[in-house]
Amino acid sequence: MSTLYLLHKPFQVLCQFTDDSGRPTLAGLIDVPGIYPAGRLDFDSEGLLLLTADGQLNHRITHPDQKQEKTYWVQVEGEPDDHALKALKHGVILKDGPTRPAKVRRLIAPEVGDRHPPVRHRASIPTSWLEITITEGRNRQVRRMTAAIGHPTLRLIRTRIGPWSIKGLASGAWRSETLHMPTTPKRRAHAPKKGLKR
Structure with a gap:
């Protein structure tokens, strides 16, 4: 039995619990002792972050062999044409090599809360x-992929990692799931903390 914490990380919050420079961290959002992120999410990105105190679960989520699918809603500059989307789907060449094929589709502007500060x-x-x-986890990969097709990323929201999603979680909120493999997780939701400085 393991407990997994699903957090909707806001924009400009560090994916760690302390910072010598005084920037906002996870400590201002979730006060569960002994947990740490399973993977990372950039300071300027938003969305789903998984945390746990279980090392084996962390490994199962993050190890490259698991090839966990990660889904992002990406606001880009301009309007990519079919050729640009095809390039993303087949893989683009980055400085650290070609990306694996991606699943890509256009979205009508999703119903997401305002970002502070705004785009x-x-x-x-x-x-x-x-x-x-x-299915990869390279540094700032999605941003580099959209830049490679000539459409820089303006806003990036991770909505899903494997079977877990931020559905129903407001920015700054979290919920816990007790994993009884292979039974259905038990969920407990928590609202965002008040007064988080960003």
Whole structure:
């Protein structure tokens, strides 16, 4: 039996519990002792972060051999054409080598809360949303992938890791799941903490 914590990490919160520079950390969101992230999410990215105190569960989630699918909602600059989407689907060349094929589809602007601070818009350049699913975990991979096709990422929200999603979790909120493999997890939801400084 293991407990997994699903956190909807806000924008500009470090994926760690302490910071010598005084930046916002996970300690301002979740006060469960002894847990640590299973994987990472960039300071300027939002969405699902998994945490646990169980080393074996952490390994099962993060090890490359598991090839856990990770899904992102990505707001990009401009409107990628079919050729650009095909490139993402087949894999693009990055400085550290080609990416694996990704699942990609266009999204109608999803119903997501406002970001603080908001995305800076330029009237002359439209934006659009994509849903991108990958099975790798390279540093800033999705951002580098969209840049490679000429459409820089403006906002990045991870919505799913394997079978776990942020559905029903507001930004800053978390819930716990007690995993009784292979039975259905028991869930307990928690609202965001008040007064988080960002």
